[in-house]
Amino acid sequence: MNDLREILKFYGEMGAEFLHLPVSDPRADLAELNREILQCRRCRLHESKTHYVPGEGNPRPGILFVGEGPGETEDQFGRPFIGRAGQLLDKIIQKMGLERQDVFIGNVVKCRPPNNREPLKDEVDACLPFLRRQIAVLRPRVIVCLGKVALNNLLGTAYSMGRIRGQQLEFAGIPLVPTYHPAFILHKRDQEEISKAKWEVWEDMQKVLALAGRERH
Numbered sequence: 001m002n003d004l005r006e007i008l009k010f011y012g013e014m015g016a017e018f019l020h021l022p023v024s025d026p027r028a029d030l031a032e033l034n035r036e037i038l039q040c041r042r043c044r045l046h047e048s049k050t051h052y053v054p055g056e057g058n059p060r061p062g063i064l065f066v067g068e069g070p071g072e073t074e075d076q077f078g079r080p081f082i083g084r085a086g087q088l089l090d091k092i093i094q095k096m097g098l099e100r101q102d103v104f105i106g107n108v109v110k111c112r113p114p115n116n117r118e119p120l121k122d123e124v125d126a127c128l129p130f131l132r133r134q135i136a137v138l139r140p141r142v143i144v145c146l147g148k149v150a151l152n153n154l155l156g157t158a159y160s161m162g163r164i165r166g167q168q169l170e171f172a173g174i175p176l177v178p179t180y181h182p183a184f185i186l187h188k189r190d191q192e193e194i195s196k197a198k199w200e201v202w203e204d205m206q207k208v209l210a211l212a213g214r215e216r217h
């Protein structure tokens, strides 16, 4: 703040009557970030991937969904959440009264870990600065972490999703809602468990809509 006062004083003394402050353009900032991601060689995952998957969606979204990392289909096409888990996420987004283009969908790591294994610590450490910068550019009203890998890597925690979901957390002053990863629901066989998990995700999404300023009943 003192720095800002000094700068304004300096310009005042120089006789300036107007100060043109640079206005950030999230579209341009995201494009620049994508260029960097598409050249990244910070970890071994770039060697085995087919395509980088930087994330996509609204450059000023109410809601940012964060997953773990690209799967096989995402790797093939360079787009996040377009496989089976993505189709379930699409249904959730639709049920919220939204479309994919209204939200932003990203991941903790931008390259597919081989055989869909969890990303390793050094891979996450290398890639997380991209997600942090995406969040700074997007300035979403609410962040939804899909699954414990996204949640714990973003927050540096070790929560169990079953225990933490239902609570509201925070990242960089932005409300954060943890919920189940769509693949967690798809892997279940028991119909009762599936219905319960879907209902819990829906409860979480009601909270997300309220935080984003769009309630739906």
Ligand code: URA
Binding pocket: 067, 068, 069, 070, 071, 074, 079, 080, 081, 082, 083, 085, 086, 107
């Ligand atoms: N699972 C994820 O965590 N991210 C994707 O993009 C696809 C599946």
